[in-house]
Amino acid sequence: MGRPLRLLAVIGALLAVGLLVVVGMRACRSPQPPAAPAASFSAATVPVESPELGLEVVEVRGELHEGYMDWACLVRCKDPGGCRADVRATVHYRSGGSAQRITLSGPIDVPIGARARLGAVQRPPHRVDSVEKVAVRVVRTFRAGDPVPTPEY
Numbered sequence: 001m002g003r004p005l006r007l008l009a010v011i012g013a014l015l016a017v018g019l020l021v022v023v024g025m026r027a028c029r030s031p032q033p034p035a036a037p038a039a040s041f042s043a044a045t046v047p048v049e050s051p052e053l054g055l056e057v058v059e060v061r062g063e064l065h066e067g068y069m070d071w072a073c074l075v076r077c078k079d080p081g082g083c084r085a086d087v088r089a090t091v092h093y094r095s096g097g098s099a100q101r102i103t104l105s106g107p108i109d110v111p112i113g114a115r116a117r118l119g120a121v122q123r124p125p126h127r128v129d130s131v132e133k134v135a136v137r138v139v140r141t142f143r144a145g146d147p148v149p150t151p152e153y
Contacts, residue, residue, distance in 0.1 A: 036096075038125035040064045051135035053087065053108075054079035058115060060091055060131045064123075069125035071136060073104050073118045082111045086139040089118050090133040100126060105139070 029107035042061040058074040073091060088105045104118040 008086075020145045024040075036127050038064055038069060038127045041128045043128075043131040046131050048075075048136060049131045049133060049139050052138040053083055053085055053127070053136060055083065055108075055136055060134065062125075062128060064125055067123060069122040071102060071104055071120045071122060074115055075108070075118065077110045077112050080112055083108045083116065084143065087118065088137050088139055090135045090137075092135065094129045095126045096098070096129070096134065099132075110114050 001027055003053065040061075040063050042059060044059050046057040046060050048055060048057045055075045056078055058076050060071075060073050061069045062072075071091070073089050075089075086105075086107045088103055090101050090103050092099065092101050094100065100122060104120040106116075106118045108116040108118075110116050
């Protein structure tokens with residue numbers, strides 16, 4: 001009878017040590033920091049891809065409001081004939097380490113050197129760690145004097 005009791009005592013001791021190791025490892029782990037909440041941001045000198053229309057990005061910014069982010073992309077016309085088009089600008093950004101994007105759209109009708117604003121609302125708002133680039137696509141063009149088209153969303 002002594003041998004089975006010793007075997008049970010050894011098994012019990014091994015289980016107790018294993019349990020202590022598991023509990024100790026969990027206690028030593030550093031807790032993961034909670035994801036940072038969304039906040040207003042501003043980014044200047046953002047690279048732009050705009051093969052159809054001469055534009056430069058002056059600033060991409062987001063203003064946090066209760067439950068949404070108001071995005072704005074300010075562009076400057078670099079086309080000698082002026083910039084007259086309905087455009088979609090896809091902002092490529094990083095949030096929490098992952099690649100994200102949002103599309104801002106609207107009409108632009110400005111002479112060379114002037115600025116225009118493209119905008120969008122994002123619900124729910126995302127945190128923006130960095131803005132990587134803005135890719136602009138012309139949806140349709142119009143001539144000086146034509147009525148400015150209503151943006152399609």
